[in-house]
Amino acid sequence: MAYDGLNGLELLKQNQIDLVVLDIILPGIDGREVAKKIRQMGYSTLPIIMLTALRETDNIVKGLDAGADDYMVKPFKFKELLARIRARTRKQGDLGNTNQKLTIEDLELDMDSKIVKRAGKDVNLTSTEFRLLEYLLKNKNRVSSRIEILESVWDINFNMGTNVVDVYVNYLRNKIDKKHKNKLIHTVIGMGYVIKSE
Numbered sequence: 001m002a003y004d005g006l007n008g009l010e011l012l013k014q015n016q017i018d019l020v021v022l023d024i025i026l027p028g029i030d031g032r033e034v035a036k037k038i039r040q041m042g043y044s045t046l047p048i049i050m051l052t053a054l055r056e057t058d059n060i061v062k063g064l065d066a067g068a069d070d071y072m073v074k075p076f077k078f079k080e081l082l083a084r085i086r087a088r089t090r091k092q093g094d095l096g097n098t099n100q101k102l103t104i105e106d107l108e109l110d111m112d113s114k115i116v117k118r119a120g121k122d123v124n125l126t127s128t129e130f131r132l133l134e135y136l137l138k139n140k141n142r143v144s145s146r147i148e149i150l151e152s153v154w155d156i157n158f159n160m161g162t163n164v165v166d167v168y169v170n171y172l173r174n175k176i177d178k179k180h181k182n183k184l185i186h187t188v189i190g191m192g193y194v195i196k197s198e
Contacts, residue, residue: 005029009037017046019089021081024052024063035067044114044127047088049081061167064128070154102137105197107176107184109137116176123175128153132168133176136185136195145192169193 002008004027012020020038024031035048050068052059063071070084102109106119114130116123125133131153136144144152146165154164169185177183186194 003027005031005034005037008034009041012038012041012043019047019049019085021049021051021085022068024050024054024059032063032066032068035063039067039127049084049088051076051081057163057167060164064164064168065126067127069127069131102134104137104140104184104195105182107137109133118176118180125172125175128168129171129175133172133195136172136193139195141194141196143188143191143194149193165193 002011006028008020008022008026011017020035022031022034026034029037031050031052035050038046038048047070048068049070049072050063050066051072051074052063053074054060055073060071069088072081072084100111102111108117109130110116111134116125116130116133132149135149135153149165169187173183173185177185182198184195184197186196186198188194
């Protein structure tokens, strides 16, 4: 256990770590900066669960953008934190054994190398964007509601008034569809999102 961000980063370098639970408010550098540094150090698939008292959507999005995979708002039940830790570590194990690619038209997601390509060119995604695209591709041609996406991609039940799913779908569209005539990510009004050929 580390009591500040810099100490936590040193522990990460010296030990085999399976998951990071990170508070946003830390002495020295805050949790969001620590998460960014963890990703910059090359730990692209290390699960990070962020804890905070900041519950506004903007704060949730900033935490996820910094590199967090999950986000818990205080106060929370310790049992729920343990359940999320189990879910995150289980997902890591699952991803290690997939050995497969998910495709639609000229979009390809390699689940081993964590590389995404569109029309043969690399698409750089954050870990959350990658998981969202993976979910959509595993459910291609099927409309997924915002609640289904929240529960499957983030393993959490945000306030259903949050627009975090819409924000991340827009991020994906900008990286995957924006430069291409043939759009793959579609909104089904009042129902959710789907990835499919036009």
